[in-house]
Amino acid sequence: MKAVELRLQHFRCHKEAVVRFDRGSNIILGPNGSGKSSLLEAFFFISRLRSFRTSQPREIVGHGEKRFAIHLETDDGSFRVLWSLGGKTLEINGEPVAQNSDFWGRFPCVLFSSHDIALVRGTSLEKNRFFNGILSMLDRRSLKSLLRYRAILRQRNAMLARHGAWDSSLFKTLTHQMETVGRPLQDEKKRLVSAFSKWATKIHRSLSASQEELSVSYREAAWEADSGRERHAGRSLVGFHLDDVELLIGGKSARKMASEGQQRTAAIAMRAAEAMMLKHRAGVTPVILVDDVFGELDGHRRAALLGLVREPFQMVVATTEETPELAGLADVHRIRVGGAGIH
Ligand SMILES: Nc1ncnc2c1ncn2[C@@H]1O[C@H](COP(=O)(O)OP(=O)(O)OP(=O)(O)O)[C@@H](O)[C@H]1O
Numbered sequence: 256m257k258a259v260e261l262r263l264q265h266f267r268c269h270k271e272a273v274v275r276f277d278r279g280s281n282i283i284l285g286p287n288g289s290g291k292s293s294l295l296e297a298f299f300f301i302s303r304l305r306s307f308r309t310s311q312p313r314e315i316v317g318h319g320e321k322r323f324a325i326h327l328e329t330d331d332g333s334f335r336v337l338w339s340l341g342g343k344t345l346e347i348n349g350e351p352v353a354q355n356s357d358f359w360g361r362f363p364c365v366l367f368s369s370h371d372i373a374l375v376r377g378t379s380l381e382k383n384r385f386f387n388g389i390l391s392m393l394d395r396r397s398l399k400s401l402l403r404y405r406a407i408l409r410q411r412n413a414m415l416a417r418h419g420a421w422d423s424s425l426f427k428t429l430t431h432q433m434e435t436v437g438r439p440l441q442d443e444k445k446r447l448v449s450a451f452s453k454w455a456t457k458i459h460r461s462l463s464a465s466q467e468e469l470s471v472s473y474r475e476a477a478w479e480a481d482s483g484r485e486r487h488a489g490r491s492l493v494g495f496h497l498d499d500v501e502l503l504i505g506g507k508s509a510r511k512m513a514s515e516g517q518q519r520t521a522a523i524a525m526r527a528a529e530a531m532m533l534k535h536r537a538g539v540t541p542v543i544l545v546d547d548v549f550g551e552l553d554g555h556r557r558a559a560l561l562g563l564v565r566e567p568f569q570m571v572v573a574t575t576e577e578t579p580e581l582a583g584l585a586d587v588h589r590i591r592v593g594g595a596g597i598h
């Protein structure tokens with residue numbers, strides 16, 4: 256899918272903005288604080304119904320306003336989100352969409368940002384969110400199962416956290432439901448991580464000059480429930496959500512052993528692998544959003560990353576200054592943000 260035009264109202268510093276995009280490479284240029292990341296944030300919100308910078312959409316609403324609106328025209332339909340304190344409305348091609356899950360992921364994008372370092376250094380929570388996202392993009396049934404799993408888990412955790420009378424038959428039922436929904440998800444995720452690892456290894460090799468190999472391994476959590484221990488902890492200690500994914504570079508833990516630069520390269524390889532998997536498995540070509548990560552990379556890595564994500568993807572890069580690799584691209588559409596608005 257390719258973005259054609261983005262229209263914003265009261266979205267952070269953009270009171271009213273209309274931005275057009277080319278099918279190929281787009282570079283958003285502007286000084287610090289001019290609203291470049293906010294444009295990428297709007298794309299991301301249309302895709303995932305959340306921001307990559309805050310869990311509170313109200314922070315996005317322009318100062319002194321009560322709502323924000325995003326309208327994205329693509330070559331394959333239009334998407335609209337209207338968010339206000341009273342609730343949000345969603346539309347695809349002008350038709351209202353009642354369920355978040357019917358809107359989520361319809362506009363596919365992959366965002367590269369400095370936050371991605373959490374995929375290497377962060378907790379299992381960040382990594383699970385990343386892989387669950389890919390799983391949901393590849394198969395909408397997985398998205399529904401994940402939502403169902405989360406609802407059961409919430410109920411089970413609430414029960415474990417509660418003091419007082421204990422309903423062991425309800426606990427058994429919830430445990431059974433959690434396993435029934437969670438086991439197939441776990442199997443799917445295991446297969447996904449194994450295929451993903453191959454992509455990540457290949458991409459990492461082309462990004463890094465080093466011979467060290469990146470691999471991704473999956474560690475399954477247990478399913479044997481122990482209500483005594485779990486009640487003591489006040490939360491579920493078993494289940495699919497506690498699976499972990501470990502990144503290894505040259506067989507050693509990337510989180511513990513890798514240098515800063517190696518970790519950044521690994522994080523970028525993870526994102527690029529996400530883009531490749533979506534394209535090859537789901538048959539959707541995500542729009543590639545890049546929030547200023549080029550500055551963190553050396554020349555070789557910058558050129559390698561550009562080579563990976565340019566064709567056949569549509570690319571939208573936000574940066575304060577063009578690196579030589581970006582400046583050298585043919586057919587670039589430059590979007591300047593700053594004092595005089597967007598042009
Ligand atoms: N809710 C809001 N309403 C109005 N302005 C906001 C809101 N939230 C953030 N801003 C402002 O929007 C501006 C643009 O932020 P943004 O992060 O998009 O800039 P940027 O161009 O990506 O900057 P940088 O190059 O430093 O990353 C900032 O000056 C910020 O203070």
Ligand SMILES: [Mg+2]
Nearest residue numbers: 291292293547
């Ligand atoms: Mg920014």
